[in-house]
Amino acid sequence: MQSHARGHLVYAAGGVLTVHTERGTxxxxxxxxxxxxxxxTHRHRAHGDTDMRIVFLAPSLARLIPEHPAVFLASDLAREVLxxxxxxxxxDDDxxxxxxxxxLRLLRVLVDDLSEAHEQPLHLPEPRDDRL
Structure with missing residues (x-):
C-alpha cells in the first residue's frame, strides 16, 4: 500500500485495474x-495485459474534484486528454x-470534465465486521 503527496487519476487504456483503499476495492x-x-493509502492491481496511465494533480486542481476516492465514467474527451x-x-525523445x-491547460480541461461527471463506481466495500 502506498500514499502520495498529490492526488492522482488512474486510467486503464486497455485491460482492467482494481484500486484498493481502506474504503474498499x-x-x-x-x-x-x-x-x-x-x-x-491505496494500491493498484492490473488484471491481465493492462495499459495503465497515471496523471498526478496539483492541490489547486485536485480541490475541484471529490475529497474521497471515486470512479467516474470516462467521457470521450477525458479519455483523449488522459x-x-x-x-x-x-x-519518447523523438x-x-x-x-x-x-x-496545465490539458489538465484543467480534464478536471473540468471530471468535475461535471457523475461518479459511477464498480465498488466492493471493505468488510468492517471481524467475523468476515
Missing part, C-alpha cells in the same frame, strides 16, 4: 477513471513535448 475497466486524493497527457510526448502551459 473499485474495479476500473477501460471506460472508467479512478481518482485517489492525496493522503489515501491519453495525450500520458502518451509518447512524455517518454516526440515533441507539451509545453508546461499546454500541459
Amino acid at each position: 473499485s474495479i476500473v475497466p477501460a471506460n472508467r477513471v479512478a481518482w485517489t486524493p492525496a493522503g489515501f 491519453l495525450a497527457l500520458t502518451g509518447p510526448r512524455n517518454y 516526440a515533441p513535448a507539451y509545453s508546461r502551459s499546454a500541459r
Whole structure:
C-alpha cells in the first residue's frame, strides 16, 4: 500500500485495474477513471495485459474534484486528454513535448470534465465486521 503527496487519476487504456483503499476495492475497466486524493493509502492491481496511465494533480486542481476516492465514467474527451497527457510526448525523445502551459491547460480541461461527471463506481466495500 502506498500514499502520495498529490492526488492522482488512474486510467486503464486497455485491460482492467482494481484500486484498493481502506474504503474498499473499485474495479476500473477501460471506460472508467479512478481518482485517489492525496493522503489515501491505496494500491493498484492490473488484471491481465493492462495499459495503465497515471496523471498526478496539483492541490489547486485536485480541490475541484471529490475529497474521497471515486470512479467516474470516462467521457470521450477525458479519455483523449488522459491519453495525450500520458502518451509518447512524455517518454519518447523523438516526440515533441507539451509545453508546461499546454500541459496545465490539458489538465484543467480534464478536471473540468471530471468535475461535471457523475461518479459511477464498480465498488466492493471493505468488510468492517471481524467475523468476515
